[in-house]
Amino acid sequence: MIWLAPAAGIALLVSGLALAYVVGAASVVAYLASGNGRYLAVLPQQIFSRIDVFALMAMPLFILSGEIMNRGGVTRALIRLSMAIVGRLPGGLGHVNIMTSVFFAGISGSAVADAAALSNTLVPSMREQGYTNSYASAITAASSIIGPIIPPSIILIFYGALMSTSVTALFLAGIVPGLLLACALFAVNAFYAWRDDHPRLTREEAPPLVATFWQTAPALLLPLIIVGGIVFGLATPTEAAAVAVFAALGVGALYDGLSRKDILEGLRRTAVLSGSIFMLITAVAALGHLGALERLPEAIAALVAELGLGPIQYLIVLNVVFLLAGMVLDVPVALALLVPLLAPVALAQGADPVHLGIVLSFNLCIGLISPPLGGCLLVVSAVARIDYWELARAIVPFVIVEIVVLGLLVAFPEISLALPRAFGFVGGG
Amino acid sequence: MRAAAFLIRLSAGLNRIALWGAVLAVAVMAFSAGYQVVARYVFDAPPVWTEELARRAMVWAGMLGASVAFHERSDPNLFPHMVSVRGSRGAALALLRAAGAAVFVLPVLYYSLLGPSFSLARGFIGRTLERKAEMMGISMAWFTAAIPVAFTLILIHLLAQLARHFTQPPESTPA
Amino acid sequence: QVKVALDSPPDLQGSGSYVWAHTFVEELKKAGIEAEEYQRGALGGDDELFDQVSQGLLEVSMSPLGIVGSLDNTIYGLRLPYFFQDMGEVDKALYEGGMLEKINEGTTSHGVRVLAVNTVGQGSGIFNTKKPVEKVADMQGLRMRALDESQIDLFEAWGASGTIVSWAEVPNALQTGVAEGYLNPPIVPLLFGHTDFIKFFTDAEITPSLRITIVSEDWYQGLSDEDRAKVDAAAEAANKANRDWLASQDSVYGKLKEAGVQISELGDDARAAFREASQPVYDSGLVTPEQLAAWKTAKGE
Ligand code: NA
Numbered sequence: 026m027i028w029l030a031p032a033a034g035i036a037l038l039v040s041g042l043a044l045a046y047v048v049g050a051a052s053v054v055a056y057l058a059s060g061n062g063r064y065l066a067v068l069p070q071q072i073f074s075r076i077d078v079f080a081l082m083a084m085p086l087f088i089l090s091g092e093i094m095n096r097g098g099v100t101r102a103l104i105r106l107s108m109a110i111v112g113r114l115p116g117g118l119g120h121v122n123i124m125t126s127v128f129f130a131g132i133s134g135s136a137v138a139d140a141a142a143l144s145n146t147l148v149p150s151m152r153e154q155g156y157t158n159s160y161a162s163a164i165t166a167a168s169s170i171i172g173p174i175i176p177p178s179i180i181l182i183f184y185g186a187l188m189s190t191s192v193t194a195l196f197l198a199g200i201v202p203g204l205l206l207a208c209a210l211f212a213v214n215a216f217y218a219w220r221d222d223h224p225r226l227t228r229e230e231a232p233p234l235v236a237t238f239w240q241t242a243p244a245l246l247l248p249l250i251i252v253g254g255i256v257f258g259l260a261t262p263t264e265a266a267a268v269a270v271f272a273a274l275g276v277g278a279l280y281d282g283l284s285r286k287d288i289l290e291g292l293r294r295t296a297v298l299s300g301s302i303f304m305l306i307t308a309v310a311a312l313g314h315l316g317a318l319e320r321l322p323e324a325i326a327a328l329v330a331e332l333g334l335g336p337i338q339y340l341i342v343l344n345v346v347f348l349l350a351g352m353v354l355d356v357p358v359a360l361a362l363l364v365p366l367l368a369p370v371a372l373a374q375g376a377d378p379v380h381l382g383i384v385l386s387f388n389l390c391i392g393l394i395s396p397p398l399g400g401c402l403l404v405v406s407a408v409a410r411i412d413y414w415e416l417a418r419a420i421v422p423f424v425i426v427e428i429v430v431l432g433l434l435v436a437f438p439e440i441s442l443a444l445p446r447a448f449g450f451v452g453g454g
Numbered sequence: 455m456r457a458a459a460f461l462i463r464l465s466a467g468l469n470r471i472a473l474w475g476a477v478l479a480v481a482v483m484a485f486s487a488g489y490q491v492v493a494r495y496v497f498d499a500p501p502v503w504t505e506e507l508a509r510r511a512m513v514w515a516g517m518l519g520a521s522v523a524f525h526e527r528s529d530p531n532l533f534p535h536m537v538s539v540r541g542s543r544g545a546a547l548a549l550l551r552a553a554g555a556a557v558f559v560l561p562v563l564y565y566s567l568l569g570p571s572f573s574l575a576r577g578f579i580g581r582t583l584e585r586k587a588e589m590m591g592i593s594m595a596w597f598t599a600a601i602p603v604a605f606t607l608i609l610i611h612l613l614a615q616l617a618r619h620f621t622q623p624p625e626s627t628p629a
Numbered sequence: 630q631v632k633v634a635l636d637s638p639p640d641l642q643g644s645g646s647y648v649w650a651h652t653f654v655e656e657l658k659k660a661g662i663e664a665e666e667y668q669r670g671a672l673g674g675d676d677e678l679f680d681q682v683s684q685g686l687l688e689v690s691m692s693p694l695g696i697v698g699s700l701d702n703t704i705y706g707l708r709l710p711y712f713f714q715d716m717g718e719v720d721k722a723l724y725e726g727g728m729l730e731k732i733n734e735g736t737t738s739h740g741v742r743v744l745a746v747n748t749v750g751q752g753s754g755i756f757n758t759k760k761p762v763e764k765v766a767d768m769q770g771l772r773m774r775a776l777d778e779s780q781i782d783l784f785e786a787w788g789a790s791g792t793i794v795s796w797a798e799v800p801n802a803l804q805t806g807v808a809e810g811y812l813n814p815p816i817v818p819l820l821f822g823h824t825d826f827i828k829f830f831t832d833a834e835i836t837p838s839l840r841i842t843i844v845s846e847d848w849y850q851g852l853s854d855e856d857r858a859k860v861d862a863a864a865e866a867a868n869k870a871n872r873d874w875l876a877s878q879d880s881v882y883g884k885l886k887e888a889g890v891q892i893s894e895l896g897d898d899a900r901a902a903f904r905e906a907s908q909p910v911y912d913s914g915l916v917t918p919e920q921l922a923a924w925k926t927a928k929g930e
């Protein structure tokens with residue numbers, strides 16, 4: 026009877042029902058088919074408890090600050106600064122795209138916010154300069170995931186909450202891997218600029234460096250306020266997300282100014298985006314509860330023991346699982362579903378929770394730009410008006426390079442751990 | 455036909471109200487979370503209710519936002535183009551989608567209201583009516599009500615989408 | 630089949646609440662009742678477990694004390710600072726003085742029965758990241774993580790301040806200075822790995838460190854008389870194992886020292902001063918005057 030659940034799931038998925046409701050319906054069918062129907066009564070309380078979590082609030086708050094940055098001209102200021110720094114190189118706007126994501130990352134905690142912002146602004150400019158739509162969109166999506174690796178980061182906050190690991194340590198650990206990722210993407214863009222003879226900005230098009238720097242300075246203060254506030258103990262990460270909202274409002278007022286309509290639209294988008302994510306979280310939680318009743322976590326731990334996987338092998342298996350999960354699940358969903366299930370075994374085998382958090386989050390971020398679900402791909406294809414599957418093809422080389430970076434992070438934990446250790450956040454040697 | 459038109463209007467009207475509620479809730483969340491930081495450094499003793507109010511405002515924001523996302527079909531969807539299929543195949547798909555959503559929505563609504571032996575008092579809302587929020591001293595039901603409210607809205611939108619499918623020309627493809 | 634939801638790692642040395650749960654499950658099995666432990670978090674967080682118990686979907690849950698307090702605050706008598714001398718007095722008030730029954734009067738109509746109260750370690754003391762606290766005046770200027778409003782009252786009565794931080798954010802808050810300390814039993818920083826940044830402990834023994842066992846009233850009343858007697862006997866055996874375990878917990882102070890935590894003992898005068906300074910909490914509305922009187926009578930005052 027239990028086969029009814031996946032069968033119903035696939036039929037509903039193909040019918041064009043939104044994913045959250047597909048998962049929700051399949052869970053309900055699975056409860057009934059496994060003779061656990063009376064446990065459906067836990068659903069309302071479970072939905073409430075999964076959302077009523079203080080640490081989760083960083084997510085809507087960072088979505089909101091991203092919205093306000095985009096509407097208040099902060100994003101445009103960051104693009105201008107990037108143009109002044111790297112615009113004159115061959116493939117200039119491609120580099121600008123990556124560098125803007127690095128700046129953006131210091132303020133925003135979300136890849137989707139970055140992807141939405143830059144596909145709105147930079148992709149049209151790149152097209153005008155003669156880049157193909159698919160290349161401009163692919164590099165936008167590929168570099169958007171720098172956002173959640175460099176702090177602040179919704180994904181790392183969520184992991185920290187799930188694993189009771191210091192978010193501050195995770196944030197510090199994300200900085201070097203994020204910059205490494207940016208360097209790898211700069212290299213890919215340079216290669217394409219050489220091969221396809223991509224244009225550079227002319228002297229007139231590139232803004233003057235020094236003047237632009239001073240104009241952008243207030244926007245550059247934002248990451249210092251947010252990350253510094255967390256590292257130096259002025260606010261918890263969730264509170265810092267709230268500070269980011271008001272800081273973005275303040276800086277936005279300095280630039281383009283925010284109309285009441287802009288702010289309302291930002292609030293509206295925040296509610297709707299968060300709502301979609303919450304619905305997914307709750308639907309998956311329903312399925313997770315059934316798994317717990319049927320003792321699935323114990324079965325997985327037993328399976329790992331039975332296969333006799335060592336720490337390295339298990340970490341590699343984890344990577345593959347999370348990579349696949351990131352392709353078909355949304356990030357918070359994959360984290361909520363898999364981290365409590367799979368991470369404890371890795372920790373028991375001696376993995377460092379901070380290193381594990383960076384590796385798993387990086388993994389899921391790659392999932393964000395990998396089909397079929399790839400959240401950032403969906404956003405870029407919608408905003409830049411490019412066919413989803415065409416974009417999916419164009420992004421493949423970027424994904425391969427990012428998997429190589431991931432391999433480096435797995436092989437050399439110090440890339441992640443050196444910085445938190447320097448600040449005294451990682452114990453041991 | 456009249457009933458369908460009424461349903462579609464009702465769904466649109468309720469969605470506008472939900473949207474304003476969600477916007478308000480996001481604003482409340484951001485302000486109380488921000489106020490918590492300010493209060494800690496300016497008054498040295500932050501009020502006890504900021505954390506809880508912010509968290510509970512997020513619940514309302516998220517649930518109302520989820521209903522709006524359902525109404526405007528902006529939830530993550532792997533095959534969004536299926537929505538614009540018409541004819542008998544489109545009708546079958548629309549019915550299947552509605553049935554699927556209902557399979558998830560109805561148990562949540564049912565158990566929000568009714569508990570063991572069909573008792574209202576022991577349904578989810580009935581149970582939380584008796585419980586007080588930790589810091590604010592008001593009934594938890596003020597916050598837990600977000601769940602049946604949102605799922606009721608979704609149910610209405612679901613019926614309205616069905617009504618629209620069978621009575622109106624195709625909408626433009628969602629972005 | 631009886632499902633028992635755990636609230637701590639399955640550690641018979643470190644966790645008093647697990648000692649209770651494990652003994653209970655084993656005793657039930659011996660008596661021929663099928664029972665099974667579910668790992669912490671598997672069936673949901675504290676609120677979800679409480680809710681499942683109240684609906685009869687989960688038979689037994691190890692839960693925090695405050696969760697029952699949201700239905701009826703009689704149980705908050707157990708949180709009054711310097712009210713109980715030791716666990717013996719707690720047991721006396723609950724079992725001989727009839728307070729367990731009184732607590733259940735307020736909760737069983739909601740489907741929840743408090744079957745037992747468990748100790749999870751020595752009385753809670755003051756942990757902080759800043760300085761040794763040897764007298765009330767040393768609390769001046771410390772910003773303590775508070776659980777609820779009554780704890781904030783307590784900190785303010787001591788001359789410190791309180792800030793509400795959810796448990797998930799506590800490590801961050803302590804590392805970054807958003808909070809500088811908390812009240813907890815001595816075992817907690819060891820269990821949760823906070824000793825990297827918690828540097829000072831004051832053995833102030835403010836309140837007993839307790840968790841509770843709640844069971845579904847529907848399930849409990851639906852048992853045959855014979856089975857209910859078996860359940861009660863298992864609970865009694867679990868209580869005993871739990872109290873015996875407490876006696877074995879003195880090594881925790883050594884472990885704290887080993888982890889680099891400096892321990893301050895309070896002299897009689899300093900302790901009396903803490904007790905004196907804690908009085909305002911009695912009038913803060915944590916419990917009503919009638920409930921306070923009932924607790925006093927029950928412990929034999
Ligand atoms: Na970018």
Ligand code: NA
Binds near residue numbers: 134135171
């Ligand atoms: Na970031």
